[in-house]
Amino acid sequence: MNAPLTAIEQIQHELPDIDWITDVNRVTRLSQDFSWFSPVLKRDLAGKRADAVAKPRSEDEIKRLVSACARRKVPITVRGGGTGNYGQAVPLHGGVLLDMSGYNAFLWARPGVGRAQAGIKLAEFDREARPSGWELRCIPSTFKSATLGGLFGGGFGGAGSITYGPLAAPGNVLGVRAMTIEAEPQVIELRGAEAMHMHHLWGTNGLVLEIEVGLAPTLPWMENVVVFDDFDQALAFGDAVAHATGIMKKEICFLADPIPGYMHTLADHLPPGCHAILLLIAEYCEDAMLHLASQYGGTVTYRKTAEEAAASGRTLIEYGWNHTTLHALKIDKGLTYLQSSFTPGEHLEQVSRMEKLFKGEVLMHAEFLRNGAGLTTCTALQLVRYTTEERLREIIDSSGAIKSSTLYAYDGSGNLSSIKINTSDSLQDFTETIVHSYQTNAQGKPEKLWRIINGTDSTGYRFSGDDKGNVIDEILYRRGLPSDSVFYYYDDKNRLSDIVRYNKKARQLLPSIMFEYDDTDRVIQKMTILSTNNPDYLIWRYLFNEKGLKTKEALFNKQKELTGRIEYAYTFEN
CATH class of the missing domain: 2.40.128 (Lipocalin)
Structure with a gap:
């Protein structure tokens, strides 16, 4: 007597026309992303893998696959290029890994706007759009492998964010076509702010099929490396270029000593002990950049015109953002990285203070950008000499x-x-x-x-x-x-649901804090309105372990940017 088919086998039997991958080695490889950058995630995600990988090629195939999984309550993990580093593409509970890379058509580009299916690689999108004079506004350093859906679902921004801000900034994403995850999947179009409800949620609240994005004019981006002997002068130069409204720029990456020493393929352009700024600027802005470089004591050691950079097949973008960590890990396996955000207007002082506090242990790598509100600042992806998880947490807590x-x-x-x-x-x-x-x-x-x-x-x-x-x-x-x-309101289970204040401007009571609960009455989300005169809000989200103890808190702003995180660890003694 034959054993009954598993749920996965039933789905494969129901959908034989879909491209299935069941080879254990290939499934294991596709079940991983770049979360191994973190020794903590590498440990926690060890052995996690899908039961099978499905690679649909049409909306109909995706819909039938989603329906089959939903009817059998089989977990679905959505994968783009697998270039993320938070573990968002790693299946935690087996099930089907839905590889979107086969659903990859470029749909159209018009002046200032373009649309494509979620599985298209970012480099391919730009190849299709550039003949019409337009390109993506911001791309991660992994643009050759990363997909448009992956950037939207799990990314932040990248090269280009110095001009256009993060992906979540208003106007960067114009709309998405999405599918609900249920037995009878629904396909909906979300526009504007509604589309951002699916941003940076890794496919956990629905499946993104198509994305419509604002585009930037294609400019002749020349590439430069400018080196300095002094940390603060290099940082100030990067900030000066960032604030120079007449200089068109796409990338300003600050690598403090000793990080340039890890960039072996640029070794001829990075003298020992230097602090480096990696730049992509419009060719016609070169003189303005050189004037600033001389003011701050910088020396240009690397220069490629846009034509030369394109012909080389290599770009300095692939030395910034998460690629900085990748290059360094090739040389020193004992490194990991952390991310930090800084207050616009105070960012230079905060970066310098952090450098002094952790000098030699936390290595400064900063990327200049405009934040979601349009203010110029920088964000850091510092390299860390990893010793223990306890020490890593101490650093996070500004030990x-x-x-x-x-x-x-x-x-x-x-x-x-x-x-x-x-x-x-x-x-x-x-x-x-x-x-x-x-x-x-x-x-x-x-x-x-x-x-x-x-x-x-x-x-x-x-x-x-x-x-x-x-x-x-x-x-x-x-x-x-x-x-x-202040007034307090409770739901039908006698749980605090809203804290309400009288808004003089609106002349009515409006919520100040709102709470959401899980089935065990634990607060899983808290939304706080900043003030009666400021409609911006902050969202706290909470995770708990099987004992009901809080393990993580994450703070997001209105633009869905992660601005803070707290992790909890517990020890129990008899």
């Missing part, structure tokens, strides 16, 4: 510079009576003590709160509750007089 302690006090009935928070930052010569002092009623519920900063500056709050003991409103008191009111 030693910022210290914080929290002391909780309870009354004789077990009610919280005060919270004392001490914070110090040795780099900023800053110390602060905040005390929250509570007064509770006979039922142990808070009635009053005093918030005291550094022993003098104090603010009072008064609370009232409902018959279930929930706080339903809060009144702020300054100098004994009532001021703003």
Whole structure:
């Protein structure tokens, strides 16, 4: 008697016309991305693989595959070029790896806009668009292998972001054609801001079929390496080019010593001990760039015209962004990397401070760009000399510079009576003590709160509750007089759902904080509106382990950019 078919075998039997890959070695290879950059992810994702790989070539094949998987509740992991480095293309629970690289048609390009299927490689998109005088606005260093869908679903930006910002900046993505993951898949077109609900979510909330993007004029991009003896002068030069409104630029990459030493194929152009800026600028802006280079003490050691760069088949883009880490890892397997963002206008000081704090252990690699709000700054993809995971977490927490302690006090009935928070930052010569002092009623519920900063500056709050003991409103008191009111709303399971304030501009109550829960009543998302006058918002997302303990917090801005992350580790003692 034959054994019953597995769910995967049933799907293959139902869809024999789809290109299936079942060879164990090929499936294992396709189940990996570049998450091995991280020793932590390399360990955590070891052995994770799909049961089979499907490579559909048409929308109909994709729809039938999605339906077959959804009906059998078989996990689907979407893959583009597999060039991401967060593990987003690694199947955690087996199932089908949906390889989109076969769905790769270039659809059209018009002045300033183009559209293609999700599986097209970025380099191929540009080859098709450039004859009409247009190209992609921003591309990662992996553009020769990465796909348009992969960039949208799991990428950030890249070369070009110095002019156009990250992919999430308004106007860069104009629309997507997407498919729902269900037994009867629906195909929908999302335009503008709605399309961005699928950005940087790795295919977890639907499958992107086509993407329509804003394009940039194709310019003759010349390539230069400018080297410096001084860290701060090199950094300042990069910032000067970034802020020079008359210089058309596509890439400004800062590599501090000793990182240039890892770029062996550029060794003739990178003197030992130098700090380097890698540039792509329009050819007609060369004189302006050279003038700035002389002002900051830089020396041009590498120069290729756009024609020469194209003929060589090599571009400096492939030495920046994530390729910097790749080149370095070829030389030193003991490296990993971290990512940092910096405050526009304060970014040079913050980068210099970080260099001094971790000199020799965290190696500075920064990329200049405009952020989602259009402000010029830089982001860092620093190389790190990896020793232990504990030390890596210490570095993430800015080890030693910022210290914080929290002391909780309870009354004789077990009610919280005060919270004392001490914070110090040795780099900023800053110390602060905040005390929250509570007064509770006979039922142990808070009635009053005093918030005291550094022993003098104090603010009072008064609370009232409902018959279930929930706080339903809060009144702020300054100098004994009532001021703003805050209202608390609960869902039908008695969980706090919204914190609401009166918006004077809108003349109505509007949410200030909103909460979402999972089936076990844990908060999995919190959205915070920045202020009544500022419609921007922040989103916190939370992950928990099987014990219900929080393992990760991730902070995203309105443009869906990851701006902060906290990871938790626990030890248990008997």
